[in-house]
Amino acid sequence: MNAALRLLVLLLGVLFLVMGLRWLLAPQGIAPDFGLALQSGVGLSSQIGDMAAFFLLLGICIFTALVTQRRFWYYPPMILLTLTALSRVLAWLMHDAALPMNLITPEIVVALVLWVASRHLSDRD
């Protein structure tokens, strides 16, 4: 059970790192997946900087959590993903943005997986 969970978390970490690298190296390929059209100038800088940092942070925290087996390393990605999903709902409610369930659902599911992992894969607080 724990081995399967560890493998799942590892794959999620790899996925986030790859997404972060895609934002750095080939943003035009990944931007449409988030409903984004790439800007130019400062806008492009913010898009690439923020999105790459977001996903790289997720991946790095997950790998660190797996290696150190410290529970608190799971918290930043959990909080980040939960806040992202929450903010999407607020954007829908407050600003008439779309409600992309195809993005919100994975964010919540992954946050839950990380929460389960923090309970089962961590020896130390």
Added chain:
Amino acid sequence: MASALASNGLPAQLIDPVNQQSEKNGPPNVVLILADDLGFSDIASYGSEINTPSLSALAELGVSFTNYHTAANCAPARAMLLTGVDAHLAGVPNIPEMLAPEQQQTAHYQGVLGQNVVTVATLLEDAGYHTYMAGKWHLGTDAGLLPSERGFERTVALADSGADNWEQRPYIPIYQTAHWFADGEVYQLPDDFYSSRFLVDKTIEFIDSNAEDGRPFFAYLPFQAVHIPVQAPQKFIDPYMDVYAEGWTAIRQQRYQRAVALGVVPSGIDLVDMKTTGDWSALNGERQRYEAKRMAVYAGMVEAMDHHIGRLVRHLKAQGLFENTLFIFTSDNGAEASGPSDPDNFATQRQLSSLGYNSDYETLGLKGSYNSISPSFASAAVSPLADYKFYVGEGGMRVPMIVAGASLPRQGVLSDAFSFVTDITPTILSLTGVNAPGKRYAGRPIEPMIGKNLAPLLRGGVDRVYSEDDTVGYELAGNAALFQGDYKIVFNRRPLGDARWRLFNIKRDPGETRDLSNESPGRLQTMLSAYQRYTVDNKVLPIPPGYGHLKQLVLNAVQGRLREPLLVTLITLLILAPFYVYFRLRSR
């Protein structure tokens, strides 16, 4: 403008008109009757088992169009009906309840009738007509958008997509109440309300209120029938209690055979087995009995509408107005199929109870009861066509259309000439001798009408008003069609469709069973190119990724009704979360 008819005598068009009586009696009155979600074969003269003698009598007094097409859903059809302009340019590419946020960023995707179009009511009112409306509007609720500000002199109007037929209550959770207005003011329905009776009563009241001044009238009568909730008085339901015991497939077949016998469709055509049609024989006796009653209520609702249309006709005869009145009867779109296949399932029952409705067998269709027909019986309502409301198969777009009047030169005839909903306004203008505006009206630019005048078909001597080369495009939330001559290309999104362009000859094959796209790739490409031009000319927006019309309806409903409590809850959670984390850490 009001004196234009009186001072100038008859407009030129009325001297040679379809209506020879006009020279003697003055411009004709016009009664435009719109049923809601009525399927192609839902009235007797188009093959139905439902008793509709008033409409049959009207059909005997004019031309029944068997190849008439409208939009595949409500508000866009009404926009085109009343303006002669494509729904996208008129501001109503879809009902507002189904528009995605991305689409609503664009001015012409608001789902309300734009100020860049002028209604037939405005044109007739400016030409001296009295203009009345009693029924469903659904083209805007806010100030400036109600029918009282779009050319209708007297109105009682339901602003929503639908409502209860027995009392003032909403039929879906997206609305907090049923929004009725009379002459632009919020209106409270009377206690003895039943929609079809009430709307005809109001129409008669409006007509009578100005009967003495001798000016002609235009009465727009958009019924709630037979939109969900499907409801009818018991006396109209009773005759149908045993009619549907054989099930939907049998009714679909019987209607097809009657339609052939009546000349409404050619013989020997194939019928599609729609994948949403259930297996009647797989239902147990109790479920069959229940399903049969669902359809019996539907039939009762159609007959009740017909009964009240008959009452209006009799009143006009009694007042001496009938001889100089033209009637147009049609439906806004094909039959509605959104009712649940299993009305007893948990989600359906929870939804009904949350609205204060029940779906009990004994009281089905009566006050407090919520009824619908399922996709299965909708397949019978559109017989012998394929698809239904919201989809661009013929079942969603081809509906009955009757133009009748005691003075029309052709009586009791069928026309299989292609016609489209945008043709109605130009036809009314022609029949009344009122000039259609061009690109400007009342000192401002407007979208010009694209519809064609059908009067030559009423007069006879021509068998079509659209040439072989004319094209008519249509789009609704990604479902798309284009008509050219006898051909039509069709694109229906999943899940009902297959997201592929198909080509049909709808004159020989109105059931859309034989896809000709491989046989005639050249024609398909030509029509696809014409469709692309249509999307550019009419500013059709691509649908957002992941869009689904029912999903969007639910999201918009949730946002509309629960926005504030959701906001308060989520922001409270956001504020409290750091405190929670802080106290958890402290407790360790």
